[in-house]
Amino acid sequence: MATMTHRQRGLTTIRDVAAAAGVSIGTASKALRGQGSLRDETRLRVREAADRLGFRPNDLAQSLHRKKSFTVGLLSNDSYGRFTIPLLEGIEQSLASAGVSVFVCNAFDDTAREEKLIDSLLSKRVDGIIVTSRRTDPRTAVDLHNAGVPLLYAFTRVQSEEAFCLVPDDLGGARLGVEHLIKNGRRRIAHISGPERFESVRLRRDAYQAVLQEHGLPHDSSKVLIGAWSESWGHEAVAKLFGGGATGHDIDAIFCGSDQIARGVVDALRERGVRVPQDVAIVGFDNWEIVAAATRPPLTTIDMNLQELGREAGSAVLSMIDGGHRTGTIRIPCKLVVRDSCGGRAS
Amino acid sequence: MATMTHRQRGLTTIRDVAAAAGVSIGTASKALRGQGSLRDETRLRVREAADRLGFRPNDLAQSLHRKKSFTVGLLSNDSYGRFTIPLLEGIEQSLASAGVSVFVCNAFDDTAREEKLIDSLLSKRVDGIIVTSRRTDPRTAVDLHNAGVPLLYAFTRVQSEEAFCLVPDDLGGARLGVEHLIKNGRRRIAHISGPERFESVRLRRDAYQAVLQEHGLPHDSSKVLIGAWSESWGHEAVAKLFGGGATGHDIDAIFCGSDQIARGVVDALRERGVRVPQDVAIVGFDNWEIVAAATRPPLTTIDMNLQELGREAGSAVLSMIDGGHRTGTIRIPCKLVVRDSCGGRAS
DNA sequence: TTAGGCTCGGAAAAGCTTTTCCCTTGCCTC
DNA sequence: GAGGCAAGGGAAAAGCTTTTCCGAGCCTAA
Numbered sequence: 001m002a003t004m005t006h007r008q009r010g011l012t013t014i015r016d017v018a019a020a021a022g023v024s025i026g027t028a029s030k031a032l033r034g035q036g037s038l039r040d041e042t043r044l045r046v047r048e049a050a051d052r053l054g055f056r057p058n059d060l061a062q063s064l065h066r067k068k069s070f071t072v073g074l075l076s077n078d079s080y081g082r083f084t085i086p087l088l089e090g091i092e093q094s095l096a097s098a099g100v101s102v103f104v105c106n107a108f109d110d111t112a113r114e115e116k117l118i119d120s121l122l123s124k125r126v127d128g129i130i131v132t133s134r135r136t137d138p139r140t141a142v143d144l145h146n147a148g149v150p151l152l153y154a155f156t157r158v159q160s161e162e163a164f165c166l167v168p169d170d171l172g173g174a175r176l177g178v179e180h181l182i183k184n185g186r187r188r189i190a191h192i193s194g195p196e197r198f199e200s201v202r203l204r205r206d207a208y209q210a211v212l213q214e215h216g217l218p219h220d221s222s223k224v225l226i227g228a229w230s231e232s233w234g235h236e237a238v239a240k241l242f243g244g245g246a247t248g249h250d251i252d253a254i255f256c257g258s259d260q261i262a263r264g265v266v267d268a269l270r271e272r273g274v275r276v277p278q279d280v281a282i283v284g285f286d287n288w289e290i291v292a293a294a295t296r297p298p299l300t301t302i303d304m305n306l307q308e309l310g311r312e313a314g315s316a317v318l319s320m321i322d323g324g325h326r327t328g329t330i331r332i333p334c335k336l337v338v339r340d341s342c343g344g345r346a347s
Numbered sequence: 348m349a350t351m352t353h354r355q356r357g358l359t360t361i362r363d364v365a366a367a368a369g370v371s372i373g374t375a376s377k378a379l380r381g382q383g384s385l386r387d388e389t390r391l392r393v394r395e396a397a398d399r400l401g402f403r404p405n406d407l408a409q410s411l412h413r414k415k416s417f418t419v420g421l422l423s424n425d426s427y428g429r430f431t432i433p434l435l436e437g438i439e440q441s442l443a444s445a446g447v448s449v450f451v452c453n454a455f456d457d458t459a460r461e462e463k464l465i466d467s468l469l470s471k472r473v474d475g476i477i478v479t480s481r482r483t484d485p486r487t488a489v490d491l492h493n494a495g496v497p498l499l500y501a502f503t504r505v506q507s508e509e510a511f512c513l514v515p516d517d518l519g520g521a522r523l524g525v526e527h528l529i530k531n532g533r534r535r536i537a538h539i540s541g542p543e544r545f546e547s548v549r550l551r552r553d554a555y556q557a558v559l560q561e562h563g564l565p566h567d568s569s570k571v572l573i574g575a576w577s578e579s580w581g582h583e584a585v586a587k588l589f590g591g592g593a594t595g596h597d598i599d600a601i602f603c604g605s606d607q608i609a610r611g612v613v614d615a616l617r618e619r620g621v622r623v624p625q626d627v628a629i630v631g632f633d634n635w636e637i638v639a640a641a642t643r644p645p646l647t648t649i650d651m652n653l654q655e656l657g658r659e660a661g662s663a664v665l666s667m668i669d670g671g672h673r674t675g676t677i678r679i680p681c682k683l684v685v686r687d688s689c690g691g692r693a694s
Numbered sequence: 695t696t697a698g699g700c701t702c703g704g705a706a707a708a709g710c711t712t713t714t715c716c717c718t719t720g721c722c723t724c
Numbered sequence: 725g726a727g728g729c730a731a732g733g734g735a736a737a738a739g740c741t742t743t744t745c746c747g748a749g750c751c752t753a754a
Binding site: 360377409411 | 709712713714
């Protein structure tokens with residue numbers, strides 16, 4: 001059987017196809033790629049042979065020739081969090097439609113490991129590299145040793161002027177949330193958020209203060225509580241805020257830095273007999289479906305459009321591969337998702 | 348400058364290194380790989396040149412030659428869920444230590460897309476393929492067209508006798524949970540779980556019933572509630588179970604099919620004034636940290652060891668690449684994580 | 695009838711590394 | 725001083741595909 005001629009590990013090469021079709025290798029290639037000038041009859045014969053033999057061109061050889069691997073590396077840096085998933089999904093979506101595959105790897109915040117992985121990606125001749133997720137904020141730049149490979153940062157930022165970064169528009173997102181509260185008639189708005197070392201915490205707080213100021217509302221620094229990203233910090237913060245009991249009257253809304261915090265806040269308020277949204281309206285951040293929708297009442301929150309951000313990152317890296325040069329930071333708009341925690345829907 | 352001789356897109360080839368060191372290509376290769384017999388002086392000179400030029404061997408060419416790409420494909424099938432993350436982490440851990448990289452791709456449950464992706468992976472000459480995650484349970488087998496590429500299923504199962512699958516030991520895990528409840532003196536145990544079409548739901552229920560039987564405890568089918576994976580189903584199920592009010596005395600523990608369900612259950616019980624764990628003890632499933640630890644009281648639950656499962660999958664695929672042939676289904680043991688929802692720790 | 699042009703298909707190089715095989719050179723020993 | 729052996733290093737093929745260039749027919753038109 002011709003099938004067996006060159007098969008090792010069950011792989012058919014274009015040689016086998018050419019032999020089976022009785023043409024030269026070059027001709028076979030042309031027939032399959034639709035290049036050159038060949039008789040239809042020849043083309044057909046080659047294609048038919050290829051099908052019969054289950055021929056599948058070797059991308060390795062093809063890439064070697066083309067000097068392009070149709071591959072990009074995704075270097076994740078802290079542990080894959082829930083943010084990485086939609087991001088990855090978006091990236092894959094836009095890359096897959098261009099026939100580009102993605103190598104994922106995780107440096108687990110170890111710089112030495114990160115360098116090794118970058119090295120390995122460069123050796124694999126990826127056409128581009130996307131770095132995502134961070135511990136320090138902004139993070140330190142990745143060194144590509146002038147390999148001339150496009151590099152971009154997604155969902156993380158880096159100082160260098162040369163770098164190209166895609167991040168959510170925290171400022172705009174936070175505005176959306178606070179303005180929504182004001183639009184719903186709230187005036188005494190507190191803010192509970194995560195650790196200050198995150199840029200997003202700082203930006204969201206800035207936006208919160210700016211919006212209050214613009215509306216001539218008091219912004220009292222005792223109503224800004226910076227802590228952790230956890231549900232339990234939400235509880236704790238409520239205790240601080242509503243401590244005495246009477247102080248509760250000072251607050252008719254809370255803008256939270258994450259849905260997890262918001263959930264802790266909502267639960268803590270319920271336990272104190274404070275009604276959400278009647279007495280206090282809540283806005284979360286992240287639109288982490290599984291938390292936001294399960295909270296009672298379901299959370300009105302800000303969605304960072306991470307999947308969209310991923311898609312943008314994907315198409316950006318594609319355009320950079322095609323020679324486009326980009327620098328600076330692009331901020332992807334967030335959107336407000338209205339559920340029930342502000343009474344916005346019912347009213 | 349020698350550096351520039353052959354550089355295009357900033358890439359140095361072994362040619363450049365050889366030229367810079369004044370040796371032939373073959374010699375350069377030997378020097379860098381530590382093969383052949385060369386004078387130390389020569390080796391050094393070549394290495395030094397390679398360093399100076401930033402030489403990085405082209406994996407594409409190497410793979411082509413070696414007929415091995417040091418690459419495996421990970422085909423995820425329904426949307427990346429929270430289970431995919433630890434799995435991916437584990438897989439990557441064991442593969443990275445062997446210098447193998449992973450291509451991830453997601454078919455989003457579209458069979459046509461799945462076939463395309465498999466095709467693309469085969470064209471890329473991956474050394475192995477791991478398929479994970481499922482919608483239908485067990486799922487249909489993947490067709491590799493006899494490409495002779497090792498294939499294994501992780502966290503999903505397939506009917507074929509030929510297939511090799513790695514899944515959590517749901518049966519054993521559920522036993523752990525129910526036995527823990529019994530050990531803590533509970534006798535009237537209910538079970539609330541997800542949709543029946545999941546094998547894990549069926550297995551966990553089977554284990555639940557078996558354990559009750561073994562301990563001579565009544566197992567009343569009205570105490571088994573099959574529904575959805577959500578928190579709200581937990582609420583709903585509690586309403587059914589404790590509906591009248593007096594019926595509550597029939598139950599002193601609930602084994603839940605997931606942590607999300609368990610959280611809904613705990614919240615619902617608290618609202619009814621039923622104390623956890625004093626009146627009713629709860630065991631969850633998944634050890635989804637972010638839910639289990641935030642529940643009040645924190646959930647005692649079953650951990651599926653997904654990261655371990657991922658590591659096993661990684662090393663299994665490595666051994667299959669090395670020629671090992673494996674079939675059948677391996678069930679990775681679960682472990683009990685004790686927190687406070689059973690009173691196990693306090694007592 | 696011959697020259698020019700067109701069509702079809704083959705040969706070979708390029709892309710990069712590894713490995714095998716062989717040649718050269720130098721040194722040692724007889 | 726010559727032969728032999730070892731060590732060092734080079735040439736070339738292999739691995740697979742693509743693409744360029746070229747040649748061989750054949751047809752047509754002068």
